[in-house]
Amino acid sequence: TQNYRITLLPGDGIGPEIMAVAVDVLKVVGNKFDLSFDFQEALIGGAAIDATGEPLPAATLDTCRNSDAVLLAAIGGYKWDTLPSHLRPEAGLLGLRAGLGLFANLRPAKILPQLIDASTLKREVVEGVDIMVVRELTGGIYFGKPKGIFETETGEKRGVNTMVYTESEIDRIGRVAFETARKRGKKLCSVDKANVLEVSQLWRDRITKLSQEYPDVELSHLYVDNAAMQLVRAPKQFDTIVTGNLFGDILSDAAAMLTGSIGMLPSASLGASAPGVFEPVHGSAPDIAGQDKANPLAQVLSAAMMLRYALDQPAAADAIENAVFQVLEQGDRTGDILSPGTNLLGCRAMGEALIKAI
Amino acid sequence: TQNYRITLLPGDGIGPEIMAVAVDVLKVVGNKFDLSFDFQEALIGGAAIDATGEPLPAATLDTCRNSDAVLLAAIGGYKWDTLPSHLRPEAGLLGLRAGLGLFANLRPAKILPQLIDASTLKREVVEGVDIMVVRELTGGIYFGKPKGIFETETGEKRGVNTMVYTESEIDRIGRVAFETARKRGKKLCSVDKANVLEVSQLWRDRITKLSQEYPDVELSHLYVDNAAMQLVRAPKQFDTIVTGNLFGDILSDAAAMLTGSIGMLPSASLGASAPGVFEPVHGSAPDIAGQDKANPLAQVLSAAMMLRYALDQPAAADAIENAVFQVLEQGDRTGDILSPGTNLLGCRAMGEALIKAI
Numbered sequence: 071t072q073n074y075r076i077t078l079l080p081g082d083g084i085g086p087e088i089m090a091v092a093v094d095v096l097k098v099v100g101n102k103f104d105l106s107f108d109f110q111e112a113l114i115g116g117a118a119i120d121a122t123g124e125p126l127p128a129a130t131l132d133t134c135r136n137s138d139a140v141l142l143a144a145i146g147g148y149k150w151d152t153l154p155s156h157l158r159p160e161a162g163l164l165g166l167r168a169g170l171g172l173f174a175n176l177r178p179a180k181i182l183p184q185l186i187d188a189s190t191l192k193r194e195v196v197e198g199v200d201i202m203v204v205r206e207l208t209g210g211i212y213f214g215k216p217k218g219i220f221e222t223e224t225g226e227k228r229g230v231n232t233m234v235y236t237e238s239e240i241d242r243i244g245r246v247a248f249e250t251a252r253k254r255g256k257k258l259c260s261v262d263k264a265n266v267l268e269v270s271q272l273w274r275d276r277i278t279k280l281s282q283e284y285p286d287v288e289l290s291h292l293y294v295d296n297a298a299m300q301l302v303r304a305p306k307q308f309d310t311i312v313t314g315n316l317f318g319d320i321l322s323d324a325a326a327m328l329t330g331s332i333g334m335l336p337s338a339s340l341g342a343s344a345p346g347v348f349e350p351v352h353g354s355a356p357d358i359a360g361q362d363k364a365n366p367l368a369q370v371l372s373a374a375m376m377l378r379y380a381l382d383q384p385a386a387a388d389a390i391e392n393a394v395f396q397v398l399e400q401g402d403r404t405g406d407i408l409s410p411g412t413n414l415l416g417c418r419a420m421g422e423a424l425i426k427a428i
Numbered sequence: 429t430q431n432y433r434i435t436l437l438p439g440d441g442i443g444p445e446i447m448a449v450a451v452d453v454l455k456v457v458g459n460k461f462d463l464s465f466d467f468q469e470a471l472i473g474g475a476a477i478d479a480t481g482e483p484l485p486a487a488t489l490d491t492c493r494n495s496d497a498v499l500l501a502a503i504g505g506y507k508w509d510t511l512p513s514h515l516r517p518e519a520g521l522l523g524l525r526a527g528l529g530l531f532a533n534l535r536p537a538k539i540l541p542q543l544i545d546a547s548t549l550k551r552e553v554v555e556g557v558d559i560m561v562v563r564e565l566t567g568g569i570y571f572g573k574p575k576g577i578f579e580t581e582t583g584e585k586r587g588v589n590t591m592v593y594t595e596s597e598i599d600r601i602g603r604v605a606f607e608t609a610r611k612r613g614k615k616l617c618s619v620d621k622a623n624v625l626e627v628s629q630l631w632r633d634r635i636t637k638l639s640q641e642y643p644d645v646e647l648s649h650l651y652v653d654n655a656a657m658q659l660v661r662a663p664k665q666f667d668t669i670v671t672g673n674l675f676g677d678i679l680s681d682a683a684a685m686l687t688g689s690i691g692m693l694p695s696a697s698l699g700a701s702a703p704g705v706f707e708p709v710h711g712s713a714p715d716i717a718g719q720d721k722a723n724p725l726a727q728v729l730s731a732a733m734m735l736r737y738a739l740d741q742p743a744a745a746d747a748i749e750n751a752v753f754q755v756l757e758q759g760d761r762t763g764d765i766l767s768p769g770t771n772l773l774g775c776r777a778m779g780e781a782l783i784k785a786i
């Protein structure tokens with residue numbers, strides 16, 4: 071039996087409910103593939119603020135560091151929105167990314183054939199869309215200094231943030247992106263704003279240089295405004311996209327929404343050595359928390375990504391992904407993806423359906 | 429007869445062809461409404477680089493300053509893409525915005541009923557979409573300092589740009605946005621990334637404060653990633669959007685693409701005192717330049733915006749907009765908006781159809 075230490079960060083809102091389903095699914099898959107999981111739960115986000123006063127207690131970071139992988143659900147809620155920014159749930163998430171050095175964020179946006187009608191785009195435009203956004207996650211304007219609100223000589227306030235990338239930061243994420251593209255459709259589109267920003271010029275130069283090492287991957291470049299347009303105009307042109315932290319935040323959400331069902335999308339955040347963090351793309355949905363209405367499938371698919379990328383257990387990952395496919399084929403749906411002729415299940419019942427399918 | 433001095437900046441690619449149509453249309457409308465135009469042509473972009481070595485010759489800025497309004501077509505092309513950035517066509521555009529102090533960029537994204545099928549989104553999602561993006565245009569990360577590519581102590585390169593807004597810059601664009609919303613659906617959505625960026629926190633605080641002066645306008649806030657999603661998910665929820673330079677660049681292009689026909693969209697860039705610049709949202713399309721295939725309608729609608737916003741001639745503006753509506757009703761189309769059952773016209777022929785319609 072292979073044993074893994076997994077840190078669970080249920081977080082806020084619907085987090086605990088969907089995490090419970092993912093844990094049940096992992097246990098069943100573990101039995102089947104002779105894997106055992108040692109689950110450790112830790113606090114993050116609003117739940118951590120309520121219990122300890124901080125969004126990312128040191129103990130949480132320690133627990134994460136001592137595990138093979140981290141499964142995160144969702145953080146945030148209205149309740150903590152008025153706190154000063156360094157004490158808000160989001161600060162816990164940014165601290166986790168920085169603390170574990172998770173510089174590569176993989177965000178797939180894949181249309182599921184059973185859910186194609188949930189897209190606001192025409193069927194022929196989105197059918198077959200399968201995009202992987204590789205977003206830099208520990209640099210750029212999210213962390214660059216100087217940052218803050220300062221006073222000018224005339225006494226007025228001035229807000230400042232700095233978008234910074236060094237060559238080595240660009241190369242590091244660039245390599246992840248080329249490797250990712252190589253395992254997919256062998257097409258990489260790098261997104262920047264090199265016609266205006268110097269930091270983007272450096273980005274474009276380095277990515278172009280790096281492409282010499284990956285002659286089998288076809289590289290293209292787009293300006294971020296054009297990329298946002300092209301995602302709406304013809305999303306099938308994209309295979310793998312690589313971009314900085316801020317552009318990746320915006321474009322990965324736009325790409326996710328093309329599918330019409332962000333309740334289905336997992337993501338992975340990976341570093342050089344520390345354990346990776348796996349989490350759904352969607353948020354904590356405080357309005358439906360605790361009502362057994364949440365869609366646990368993105369969380370379950372995040373667990374599958376964890377098996378594949380962090381634990382190198384592709385067969386177990388496949389088993390989960392096939393189970394998700396099968397329940398969708400059966401017509402099982404949570405409220406967010408319900409359509410005429412399908413069956414409405416709660417969060418727990420969806421978990422049971424998955425377990426039956428495995 | 430009211431006389432106006434208009435600077436024409438045809439620029440590159442299809443610029444001269446579509447500008448010629450707009451000028452013809454303005455002349456006809458001028459005859460009808462007893463307006464006379466004194467047109468001065470000046471160089472910008474690639475055309476200026478070829479003739480003078482600079483993308484924005486001082487003479488061009490002077491001519492613009494001495495006019496009542498500026499009509500710009502499009503700039504840029506492959507030919508100039510390898511020049512150093514301060515000598516590229518885009519630098520001319522940024523210099524024009526800075527030189528004339530054009531801090532407010534108005535970008536409408538309105539679905540035309542005749543062209544609704546050109547959208548990649550489902551009819552019921554986009555029918556009736558009418559969004560005005562008010563983008564700050566002379567601040568933010570486009571102009572903030574420090575900027576450049578520097579060497580670190582370890583000898584590697586580091587690209588840097590700075591996103592900066594002062595309170596007065598935010599208030600100034602905020603007022604334009606509230607006034608704009610007041611004349612439209614009285615709903616203003618301010619877009620920022622206040623959960624991560626301090627500059628956005630200041631932005632949100634000031635816009636919120638300003639809203640007290642506009643009690644009749646309903647203010648909401650969205651993070652930029654969520655705004656990108658909501659534009660795809662449910663664009664009809666938006667009336668007026670206000671945001672910074674970079675977010676406005678991205679979101680206005682995404683919003684434009686929802687309509688499916690960016691060959692139809694005009695824009696206005698306005699300052700406190702200098703003449704405004706009116707230009708299509710689309711680019712210079714070098715691949716079809718000089719072939720009489722370009723769609724001149726965004727250029728013509730930009731001339732209408734000029735009549736409305738800069739010259740205060742709403743009746744003349746209406747006449748142009750009605751003519752555009754009428755040729756579309758007749759089924760006249762350029763290649764980019766052609767659909768089964770409509771008539772293909774070249775750029776010049778479309779101009780003649782408009783003139784007949786006026």
Ligand SMILES: CC(C)[C@H](C(=O)O)[C@@H](O)C(=O)O
Nearest residue numbers: 160161163164319623624653
């Ligand atoms: C919550 C927020 C800080 C975060 C981000 O901007 O990175 C989120 O939007 C995301 O994309 O994971």
Ligand SMILES: CC(C)[C@H](C(=O)O)[C@@H](O)C(=O)O
Nearest residue numbers: 265266295518519521522677
């Ligand atoms: C050409 C470029 C500098 C410009 C910008 O980014 O502002 C363009 O994309 C626009 O939106 O007008």
